[in-house]
Amino acid sequence: MSEDTAAVAAQQQGRPPVVRQSGISGLLGSAAGRNTGLVVALILLCIGGVVTAGDRFADVDNLLTILRLAAVIGVVSVGMTFVITGGGIDLSVGAIVALSSVWATTLATQGIANNSHWIVIVFTALVVGGVCGLVNGALIAYGRVVAFIATLASLAAARGLAEIISNRKTQIVNVPGFAAFFDASVLGVPVLVVIFAVVAAAGWVLLNRTTFGRRTFAVGGNPEAARLAGIDVRRHTVWLYTLLGLCCGLAAVMLIARTTTGSATHGGLYELDAIAAVVIGGTLLSGGRGTIAGTVFGVLIFTTLSNVFTLNNLSISAQAVAKGAIIVVAVLLQQRLARRSGA
């Protein structure tokens, strides 16, 4: 990739184009270079998949499965990108997904949905998710609780509440209209994947083209400077967590559609998967720098990795080790980058 295209790509990414650097290290260091790294990683994984699992991997159905799996965690990760770019963290996303799924399916199984439209399920999940996010945000911004602690508390509370509501039972949904809508395909692409694509695109526009996104970078990069520049940092923080809560609600709907169930065990370890995807995508954990495209690649890399491992009958534990290794490499790369720009 020539340096010019690198700069253009960096701009499309919405990051401030990094001052141009020369040589291989420069390419790796530039914004585009890091996405190139992600693309290369993804391609290598696919090659690995083809070599080890042959047609079982390179099959349209298998690829759509990967995308369908990626879609749910992908929606959460897009929301997480905003929170992390804004200098925060949210450990409660998995629990919020579980609570939203349980709440929405309780309505459906209790027959209320029989008399009303299935959209009520969607609406309920979104409201539950949004309110959870709002509570997180308010605790952090106005209650001045450290984000890590506040969302750790929400994690425990939301999952507990989900268990109480569902009585620890898996609730099966049997609403014909709901299933029909979400199992459909648009031009061969499953609706779940379409939703993910739309969320990612909307997230990209929001982060890179609007005042909301610009404020997110400012609040995450230097909250004191943002405050003195006239940005209402606390209100913005509440919005960021609410946005992530809404994403969790949407993810819950998608999960209900994929599994036809609502359960207090849904969304287990989503917080780790989402944070990992965001970080290997190139968003800075300390805030102020973030990229939606990177996050999407991060999600695809992890999901493809799981798929290749599963096709080869490798254990979940082996997957975990591989995931861990990828995260470490990504973080090391980030640190090198931070040091270079901080010199």
Add this chain to the structure above:
Amino acid sequence: MAMTAPAAALLSVRGVVKRFPGVTALQGVDFEVRAGEVHCLLGQNGAGKSTLIKVLSGAHRPDEGEIRWRGEVVSFGNPTAAMRSGVAAIYQELDLVAGLSVADNVFLGHELSTAGFSRRAEARRRTRALLDRLGHPDISPDRDVGRLSVAHQQVVSMARALSLDGQLLIMDEPSAVLDPDEVRVLFGIIRELTAQGVAVIYISHRLAEIREIGDRVTVLKDGRTVATGLPARETKTSELIGLMTGRVLDNVFPHRKPVDPAAPEVLVVRGLADGDRFAGVDLTVHAGEVVGLAGLVGSGRSEILETVYGARKAAEGTVEVDGRKLRRGSVGAAVRAGMGLCPEERKSQGLLLDQAVYRNITVSSMSAFARFGFLDDRAERARSTKLTEALDVRPAGVDRVVRGLSGGNQQKVVLARWLLRECRVLLLDEPTRGVDVGARSEIYELIRELADSGVAVVVVSSDVEEVLGLADRVLVVREGRVVHDGPADEIDESRVLDLVMEGHAA
């Protein structure tokens, strides 16, 4: 200074080149420093002064060129190596570790230890002695450095540099955050050191200081040496400015128009107090008026501005803009009323270091560039480009990341943000800190233009000359009280200094 024996070159620099991605910061620097002299470096913002001292102290590696230290070619791999050889530096952007104590910071990298155990009591004792020598018995060696004011942090980095007992002490704009009497103490120490044969490299944008303390001057322009070894006292100011900027500058301060006595009162502050640092502050600013606040660092000037802006909560008193009272402790209310504050500390309070220049400039005026929340990047860049050209930000280019700019250029970016926003009331805290002479006059010009268009401006500055030259009216703040309020042309520099210092061990 002690120059009886023909002084040998302690340090000699030949053809040093340093490249950063996209910019060549140094493109051939030559100069020599003798033992026992104070060698001053002069140059515009971005000329390469800070980069040069980072190269000399091992923080950057030069790409080309030769550095001789006591006659031998050296290449310091890192600052610790330089420290061991006797080169100590105080950087422009302070390099202390917040979270560690003052004493830990002073001895960081050269900890006192016996058989691996650190001698903390000894470190504390020596730190105490160094701080006393710097005229600051008020700083405790056990304080967390992160909680000190910038001025005190500067004192700690000086203590750190002195703790090394080096043969060469490099200081990058040490006086930018210091008071006149602190600068005097610093000069006393420099004189002591040079009498013992220590050499000092001193960087400052204040020519008066260079005349007072300097022996010889080297001028840098665009990363090159344009003159070296000039006598600090005899060389004419016009010659120095000509060498630095390549042009002639006859009038630093713009012409003052008399303020229309019938102009409306835009900002009215009554009986403001924060219950701690200041009390009973009254301040009225008319449309078109520039009011200067003079006072020592720590006298409460910055706190007054921040409280007026709502960034700190007032305990008593009122702030009115155009006759409407503002809610206490709300930046949002102040901003909506048309107030802007250019804060004192550009790094921690002003800049988004990892963002592009134009984004830093437009962050306070985003709504002017947005339609339904969508930003018009092109318009943002165009407006920012105009401002950066007017302020002469170098290197040009609004897509650059702010972190890579020199200190003075970063300051111009913060200032540009508030010049862009159309404010009714503009509060400027040390607007020209670290800005070179040429750009400073551009900034004064812009501030004056704003005032002439009806904006009420308040300027806080440690530079008395700046307050007197720029403001229509001057307020002197001492220990949290306004002790003088009157027209700028009815008071002179020495009177202001007297008022500022009264009750101080001057």
